[in-house]
Amino acid sequence: MKSKILVILSCLVVSAMILTACGSSETAAETVSEPETVAESETEESSCPLPVEEGATIVFSGWGDDSEQQIYKDSIERFKEVCPSVTVDFQPIPDNFQDKLKAQMAGGTAPDVFYVDDQLMTAFASSGQLMALDDVMAQAGVSRDDFIPSLLTIFTLDGATYALPKDWSTLGLVYLPEAFADAGIDEPTDDWTWDDMREAALTINETGNYAGFCMGSDWARFAPFAFSNGGRYASDDFTTATLDTAAIKDMATFVTDMFNEGSLVRPADISASWCGEAIGKELVAMTLEGGWMVNTMNLTFPDVVWKTSLVPGGDVTRADVIFTNGIGVNAASEYPMASAAFAIYLTSAENQGEIVKTGFAYSTHPEQIDLIGNVNDKAIAEGGLLPDTLVAYWGPYTSKVNDAVSKALERIWLGDQTVDEAFAQAQAEAQTALNGE
Amino acid sequence: MKSINRSSQERKRVFASILTFAVIVFIIMLIAVMNAPTKGGPKVMETTQTYLAEVKKTAVPFLIGVGILSVILGIIAARTVYHVWSNPKKRNTLFTAYSFLSPYLLVTSLFTVGVILFAFYISFNKYDVFTEPVWIGLDNYKKAFMGFVDSTQKDFLQALYNVVWYSIIVVPLQTALAIGLAVLLNSRTKMRNFFRTIFYAPSVTSSVVITLIFVWLYLKGGFINGFLDKILTPLGVTYDPINWLGDPRGLFQLFGFEIKSAQWYLRGPSIAWMAIMFQNIFTTAPTFMIMFLAGLQDINPVLYEVAAIDGANSWQQFKNITLPLLRPIILLVVVLGTIGTLQVFDQVYLATQGGPLGTSLTPVYLIFREAMGSQGPINMGYASALAFILALIIFLLTFIQRRVLERGTEKY
Numbered sequence: 142m143k144s145k146i147l148v149i150l151s152c153l154v155v156s157a158m159i160l161t162a163c164g165s166s167e168t169a170a171e172t173v174s175e176p177e178t179v180a181e182s183e184t185e186e187s188s189c190p191l192p193v194e195e196g197a198t199i200v201f202s203g204w205g206d207d208s209e210q211q212i213y214k215d216s217i218e219r220f221k222e223v224c225p226s227v228t229v230d231f232q233p234i235p236d237n238f239q240d241k242l243k244a245q246m247a248g249g250t251a252p253d254v255f256y257v258d259d260q261l262m263t264a265f266a267s268s269g270q271l272m273a274l275d276d277v278m279a280q281a282g283v284s285r286d287d288f289i290p291s292l293l294t295i296f297t298l299d300g301a302t303y304a305l306p307k308d309w310s311t312l313g314l315v316y317l318p319e320a321f322a323d324a325g326i327d328e329p330t331d332d333w334t335w336d337d338m339r340e341a342a343l344t345i346n347e348t349g350n351y352a353g354f355c356m357g358s359d360w361a362r363f364a365p366f367a368f369s370n371g372g373r374y375a376s377d378d379f380t381t382a383t384l385d386t387a388a389i390k391d392m393a394t395f396v397t398d399m400f401n402e403g404s405l406v407r408p409a410d411i412s413a414s415w416c417g418e419a420i421g422k423e424l425v426a427m428t429l430e431g432g433w434m435v436n437t438m439n440l441t442f443p444d445v446v447w448k449t450s451l452v453p454g455g456d457v458t459r460a461d462v463i464f465t466n467g468i469g470v471n472a473a474s475e476y477p478m479a480s481a482a483f484a485i486y487l488t489s490a491e492n493q494g495e496i497v498k499t500g501f502a503y504s505t506h507p508e509q510i511d512l513i514g515n516v517n518d519k520a521i522a523e524g525g526l527l528p529d530t531l532v533a534y535w536g537p538y539t540s541k542v543n544d545a546v547s548k549a550l551e552r553i554w555l556g557d558q559t560v561d562e563a564f565a566q567a568q569a570e571a572q573t574a575l576n577g578e
Numbered sequence: 579m580k581s582i583n584r585s586s587q588e589r590k591r592v593f594a595s596i597l598t599f600a601v602i603v604f605i606i607m608l609i610a611v612m613n614a615p616t617k618g619g620p621k622v623m624e625t626t627q628t629y630l631a632e633v634k635k636t637a638v639p640f641l642i643g644v645g646i647l648s649v650i651l652g653i654i655a656a657r658t659v660y661h662v663w664s665n666p667k668k669r670n671t672l673f674t675a676y677s678f679l680s681p682y683l684l685v686t687s688l689f690t691v692g693v694i695l696f697a698f699y700i701s702f703n704k705y706d707v708f709t710e711p712v713w714i715g716l717d718n719y720k721k722a723f724m725g726f727v728d729s730t731q732k733d734f735l736q737a738l739y740n741v742v743w744y745s746i747i748v749v750p751l752q753t754a755l756a757i758g759l760a761v762l763l764n765s766r767t768k769m770r771n772f773f774r775t776i777f778y779a780p781s782v783t784s785s786v787v788i789t790l791i792f793v794w795l796y797l798k799g800g801f802i803n804g805f806l807d808k809i810l811t812p813l814g815v816t817y818d819p820i821n822w823l824g825d826p827r828g829l830f831q832l833f834g835f836e837i838k839s840a841q842w843y844l845r846g847p848s849i850a851w852m853a854i855m856f857q858n859i860f861t862t863a864p865t866f867m868i869m870f871l872a873g874l875q876d877i878n879p880v881l882y883e884v885a886a887i888d889g890a891n892s893w894q895q896f897k898n899i900t901l902p903l904l905r906p907i908i909l910l911v912v913v914l915g916t917i918g919t920l921q922v923f924d925q926v927y928l929a930t931q932g933g934p935l936g937t938s939l940t941p942v943y944l945i946f947r948e949a950m951g952s953q954g955p956i957n958m959g960y961a962s963a964l965a966f967i968l969a970l971i972i973f974l975l976t977f978i979q980r981r982v983l984e985r986g987t988e989k990y
Contacts, residue, residue, distance in 0.1 A: 240950050247707045249622070264951050268708030409821045412799035540953045548935055555826065557839045566730075566839075573730040574954065578721070 189224035190281035190485045197479035198228040200252035204238040212501050213487075219495065220486050227479045229254075239264075246270055249473065253480040254487075257304040257469035259295050263537040265469070266303045272470040273301040277481040287490070288505045289525070292465045295534045304467030305488040308502030310431040311461045311530065312365060313449040313521030314338070315417070320351040320426035329427070331451040331523075335366065335395065338427065338453045342404035345426045353404040355416035355428040356396065358550035360543040362416075362429050364462035364533050365524075366392040369455030374546060375575060379536030382571035384546065385564045392455070393560045397553050407554070421445055431464070435500060435518050449520040461524030463532045465505070541574035591663040599656035605687070606648035607641070613692040614640055615700065615711050636710045640699045647695075701962035706955055718963035729840065734964060736842065737939045738971075741920050743847040744940075748855050748862075749915040755863040756911065760870035761900065774871075781864040789928040792857045796822035796929075825849035826934040839935075848937035854925050862918065866911045873907040874900070909983040913976050920972050941968045 203213060210233045217229045232252060234241050239260050245251040246265065255261075257271070265271045278284070285293055285302060292306035314329055321328045324345045329338070342353025356362045360374070367374070372388035375381060383389070399405035406425065413419035416428035421442035429452065438447055452461045468484045470477065486492055493504035497512040503522050504512065510526065513519040524530060535542050549567035552558045558566070611630075614637035616622050622632045633641075662668045676683075701718055703711035725732035763774050780788065795801045803819040810817040828845025829852065831837055837845050847855070877900065885895050901908075923942040926932060932939035932947070941964060947953060949961035 239952070243707070243950060243956065260952065263954065264706070264956050265708070267955075268706055270708055409798050409824055412797075412819075414797075538954045544953065551826075551935060552839055570730040573728065578724070578731060 189227075189482055190283070190489070191277055191478050191482040193224055193227050193479040193482050194476045195226055196228075197226065197476035198230060199254060199474070199476050199480050199483060200230045200232055201254045201483065202232045202234050202238075202242070202252040203256040204235055205233060206235065209501065210235075212496055212499060216487055216492050216496070219492060220483055223486060224479070224482055227476075227483065229483060246471075251471050251473075253471050253474040253476060254483050255469060255471070256307070257296065257467045259534055259539050261469070262295055262298070262303065262467075263539075266298045267537075270472055271303040272472045272474070272477060272481065273303060274305065274470065274481060274484070275302050277478070278302065278305075278485065281482070281485050283485055283489070288488075289507050291463055291530060291532050292467075292505055294532050295465060296467045296469075304469035305484060306465050306467045306505040307488050308493075308496070309463055309465035309505060309525060310433065310503060311463050311521060311525040312362070312429040312431050312452055313461075313517075313524055314427060314452055315420055315430045315434055315447060315449050315517075315521075316427045317351070317420060317423060317425075318446060318448055319423070320345050323350055324348050324426075328448070329450040329453075333450065333453040335369070335392075335453045335455055339395075339399055339404055342399065342427060343402065346404050351423070352406045352411055352419075352425040353427065354399065355406055355408055355411070355413075355419045355425040357407050357409075357416065358547055358554055360546035360550075361462055361464070361533065363392070363396065363546060363550060364531075365429065365452045365460060366396060366455065368460035368462065368529060368531055369453075369458055371455075371457040373531075374533065374542050375535035375571065379538075380575060382542060382545075382568050382575055384542075384549070384571055385561075385568040388457075390560050390564050393550065393553065393564060396550070397560060400554050420447060430521075432503065432518050432521050434521075435515050447517065449517040451520065452524045458529045459527055460529035460531065461527055463525050463530055465532060536575070538574040538577070542571040545570040545574070587664055591660050594663050595656035595660040598659045599652040602652040602655045603645075603648045605684070606644060606651065609688050609692040610641055610644035610648070610695070612688065613696045615696065615703075615705065639713060640696070643699060644695060697962040698966065700959050701966055703959045705958045706951075707958055708956075711959070714959070718960045719967065721960060722964055722967055732842075733936065733939060733944055734941065734967075736936050737941045737944045739843055740847065740851060740938060741922065741940050743851070744855060744858075744922060745916050745919040747847065747852070748858055748919050749912060752859045752863045752866060752915060753908065753911050755859060756866035757870050757901075757904070757908075759863065759867040760874055761896065763867070764871060764874040777867060778864045780861050781868075783861075785861055785924050786928060788857065788861055789925050792853075793823065793929050796853055798822075798824075820849065822853040823850050823929055824934050826937045828937070842935075848934070850930055850934055851938045854922075854929060854938060858919070858922065858925060862915070866915065869907055869911060870904060873904050877903050905983070909980070912983065913979050916975055916979065917972055920968065920975070 201213070201217070203209070205213075210231075213233075214231060217231055220227070220229060238256065239258070242251060242255060242261060243264055251270075257265070262271075283305075288306055289309070292309055293302065296302055296304040296306065314333070316329055318328055321341070324341075324347075326341055326344055329341070338354065344353075345351050346353035364374075367389050370388045370392045372386060372392065373383050374389075375383055396405060400407075408414060408416050408419055411419055411424045413422060413424060416425065417430045417434050417437050418441075419425045420428055420430070420434070421438060423445060434447075434449075438445060452459065468487050470480045470484050474480045488505060490504070490506045490509060493506055494509055494512060496502060497504045497509055498514065500513075500515055500518065503510070503525070507526065510519070510522055513522055533539070533543060545567040548570075549558075549563040552566075553560055553563045557563075611633055614633040616629070616632045616636055622629055659672075662672050700711060702713060702715060704714050704717075705711040721731070722734045725735035759777055763770060763777065767773070797803075798819050798821045800822075802822065803817075807817045807819065826848045828837065828842075828848050830844065830846040832849075835844075881899050881903075882895055885899060890898070921942050922940050923946065926938050926940050926943045927946070930938040932943055945961045945964045945968070948957045948964065951957065
């Protein structure tokens with residue numbers, strides 16, 4: 142009997158040993174890599190933005206296809222020249238980046254430097270997983286004023302900067318000159334208003350050769366309409382939804398009238414998966430799209446002649462919507478200085494100037510807008526510099542607020558609800574979201 | 579001599595039960611400590627001390643809860659051991675069984691039971707993975723049903739509503755289709771194995787691949803609309819192509835009822851949702867077909883011969899012999915089908931992301947969305963609460979189905 146008890150006990154002891162062995166080996170590995178001294182910057186690496194840890198190896202992750210990955214591989218090469226003592230290990234995560242990063246962060250295996258969007262900002266900044274960059278920015282001589290001001294709204298929390306904008310895009314009026322010639326009317330100009338756009342869309346639609354204006358029930362495409370009429374989706378302190386205001390509902394009525402008279406079509410109505418494709422297939426004369434159109438048209442529809450102009454203006458002002466992503470640093474990084482140096486370098490005017498030349502993205506430094514090579518791309522980008530242009534960011538619950546707008550438009554166009562009913566419901570939904578309920 | 583023997587036996591019993599009690603409590607507490615909520619991150623994991631300090635800081639209520647549970651389980655185990663100890667045969671069986679089971683038990687309790695306990699605890703907290711859980715009592719459970727009073731918080735109710743329709747439509751259809759296919763393939767036809775392979779193919783294929791193919795088929799300019807157009811146009815019907823995966827109109831609206839969007843719960847399943855149902859029936863029916871085929875092989879052919887001699891036609895044979903004898907398998911298929919349909923996720927994630935207008939939102943997709951924080955902050959507490967509510971619903975339904983279907987099962 143005793144021998145059996147011994148067997149059981151030894152089983153337990155062995156399993157306990159296995160468990161402790163796991164723990165201790167990890168601790169050992171940690172202590173080996175622990176002693177890192179911060180070396181003062183030597184004369185040979187004087188151009189490195191920060192005094193970095195000697196022999197640091199940092200991991201960098203972002204989403205993106207092959208061409209985007211190549212842009213960042215090139216950036217890493219350039220970084221190597223200014224900070225030769227830092228090794229950057231690039232680990233792209235093309236799909237489900239946000240989900241993966243959150244899981245990695247919870248498990249303590251997140252990269253040192255990574256892309257940050259509004260979703261990751263919400264998850265990481267308030268919980269202290271992102272490094273506040275203000276001190277290292279001051280040390281490196283980088284100021285928030287170096288960037289296009291509206292871009293930093295997403296990455297700021299309680300006055301601290303948690304990521305630096307790496308690129309941005311916005312919407313422009315994309316059109317087919319052929320459709321305008323066909324209808325015998327003048328092409329859009331930079332002083333167009335929404336009424337001009339509607340009139341042209343109606344005229345073109347009547348020819349029967351092209352649909353007038355393409356737009357899905359999408360908060361982002363509706364944003365320039367709303368913003369240019371003085372509307373906002375939420376108050377500046379992100380506490381109150383402002384969706385049932387006259388400014389918003391007037392423009393919702395405007396697009397709904399266009400939809401009902403047939404001058405506005407949804408992409409699905411003309412068998413396109415999105416409006417950019419509808420332009421490429423020459424199904425529609427006008428739409429609101431961004432800088433990604435350049436690549437799409439070059440690769441998929443190289444023979445189609447297309448142009449862009451500034452987004453049309455409303456009664457109050459002319460305003461566009463900005464989308465942006467940043468580069469952030471893991472607060473738990475083993476090499477905070479090297480990581481911060483890399484983040485600062487990636488978003489510096491020096492590196493952005495190189496990226497802009499490839500036509501991949503716009504520089505986040507306002508003085509570099511002239512570096513945009515493609516004429517169409519440049520016309521789109523100008524919308525981003527309009528004084529009333531906004532980043533559609535309303536705090537942690539941004540996507541719920543935006544979702545409420547998209548669904549309101551969808552319900553109106555289905556004939557389910559009137560504009561008043563739909564936006565009263567959207568207001569209630571958005572307010573619930575902003576209350577954090 | 580006998581009395582000394584007895585008292586030493588008694589001492590051993592007491593000693594064994596105390597030892598069992600201590601070991602059970604120790605193991606459960608070890609598992610609890612390893613599963614305790616922490617802020618995570620490499621800094622916490624640096625040394626055992628920092629980890630334990632973090633656990634002490636964030637997880638005292640969790641540890642107390644599991645501690646009470648471990649004492650209860652320990653007492654149960656100790657009582658069992660105490661009663662078994664003096665019977666050598668029972669004792670040997672018990673210890674041999676548990677020593678063989680111990681590696682699996684340890685892993686399961688650490689990575690499954692431990693995690694479930696953790697999730698249950700978290701469901702009473704506000705927890706974003708990175709900061710300390712904050713005890714909020716039943717708020718997460720209340721929030722799930724807030725849709726009854728506040729229409730802006732209807733997500734979970736709508737998700738439940740959708741998946742109930744999904745079960746009501748998918749389970750009977752896929753079961754009927756599976757029986758039909760199985761009966762066909764059980765008859766002596768030519769190339770029977772060929773057809774079995776072909777019919778089973780959709781179940782072998784990954785559901786991700788099938789969903790992506792169906793997304794293409796369902797496009798407004800896609801194959802299904804083209805096919806319907808080809809058929810209907812010669813019949814003189816003008817066919818207006820449907821955006822299958824993007825159409826939120828409900829089943830009852832299609833019959834011409836005017837239903838306001840505030841009464842979304844009267845609309846029935848949307849076109850998009852029914853499109854996903856159709857795809858799911860196509861994918862799962864063959865899996866269950868295999869089970870019915872196995873069941874059909876077990877039916878004694880003599881029964882059919884006797885029935886034929888008595889003059890029963892093939893429909894009567896099917897109705898009075900095949901169906902009653904398949905009853906246990908029908909129960910299994912209906913239960914598995916119901917559980918599967920209530921947990922539908924991948925088709926929604928790939929094809930519609932819960933849209934249009936929330937008509938394809940499902941509880942599991944909602945749990946994923948809240949846990950991952952894809953719309954707002956990470957809300958693990960709420961996600962865990964939803965998961966437990968769903969588990970309870972599935973448990974109740976399975977229980978009811980068993981009672982109803984098992985009642986009339988033929989026994990041979």
